[in-house]
């Protein structure tokens with residue numbers, strides 16, 4: 401039995417930890433293991449340690465688990481046989497690591513250790529369709545080539561195309577965004593000769609703006625990509641890089657999400673625009689009638705003070721952290737429902753794994769053609785708002801949608817404004 405093999409240094413193994421390690425062993429043996437990631441608690445005894453990533457590798461000496469310790473400025477790898485690796489993982493999970501994610505082709509297992517030392521095990525649908533490549537010297541295939549010069553100019557990669565250790569999470573985010581953009585655009589009814597114009601609202605340094613331009617450009621679309629950003633210094637530096645590298649059809653402008661000019665645009669992107677700036681971006685996209693909107697919201701403050709819930713749901717809001725999380729969920733559910741009402745088929749999904757960032761939710765909306773009847777959708781928005789006592793919300797106001805029934809009148813999605 402598995403428990404018999406538990407390291408002697410730990411006299412009792414909590415069942416959740418035993419299940420987790422058993423799943424690691426099973427998937428290592430049957431080949432369905434993708435990787436295991438351990439996230440340290442903060443603070444911990446090794447302040448430079450960022451995470452431990454474990455992958456199966458086939459070495460001449462036999463199958464091993466490569467344990468890659470990612471520190472702030474360096475990586476350290478130890479290849480261990482299964483038994484030794486399992487013992488090491490068990491010991492570390494009761495000390496410096498607070499969370500662990502086991503990625504397999506069948507599921508994601510998430511193990512969390514609370515401050516009181518209790519383990520909680522959760523299961524999620526798989527995020528990977530193919531198991532790990534066991535080759536020691538495997539070549540990675542990226543949708544976005546890490547050797548493109550703009551990634552180096554933005555400090556994500558070294559000049560030779562190696563991803564900087566400290567920017568690995570950013571690189572993964574850029575790759576994932578490119579993948580999502582490619583999926584969303586692949587089915588669009590836009591012939592290759594026609595332009596795909598994209599605007600990135602609140603583009604910051606322009607990581608995703610460059611990525612979108614690069615992918616569109618390489619995929620043969622006629623394209624014009626614009627980044628809108630409030631900070632002049634970021635706009636200047638992004639324009640300088642775009643000019644130096646000859647990125648034709650890519651430009652950055654100083655402006656605000658709410659007021660920047662929005663001429664003909666097919667795709668609107670807004671990632672991590674703070675609080676209601678996401679609503680401003682969504683409303684601009686709807687009002688301009690763009691074909692695709694991709695938004696990753698962050699810091700949801702607006703609805704927190706308004707949220708109410710009657711019995712039996714009132715415990716959802718009793719504690720500060722629950723109220724905060726509930727506000728995030730309700731805000732994004734309301735945004736998705738409003739986009740549906742406005743004629744957009746909307747999906748909400750995890751953008752990058754929560755092991756990398758908590759700001760990991762993506763709202764992807766595609767304009768329905770034809771839009772279809774809106775009435776049933778208006779009722780759904782109002783029912784959701786009523787269930788949580790909401791009277792106003794920025795996106796609803798910007799779209800001219802009264803959340804409260806008494807003054808609901810006959811709100812209809814507005815015809816797109818073509819500036």
Ligand SMILES: C[S@@+](CC[C@H](N)C(=O)[O-])C[C@H]1O[C@@H](n2cnc3c(N)ncnc32)[C@H](O)[C@@H]1O
Pocket residue numbers: 601602603604605606607608628629630631634655656657658670671672673674677
């Ligand atoms: C967290 S950063 C995200 C940058 C980029 N979208 C990304 O995900 O890499 C948010 C950026 O949006 C800009 N920003 C926030 N509110 C804005 C607004 N209302 N109009 C224009 N830019 C805004 C900030 O200056 C900042 O550079």
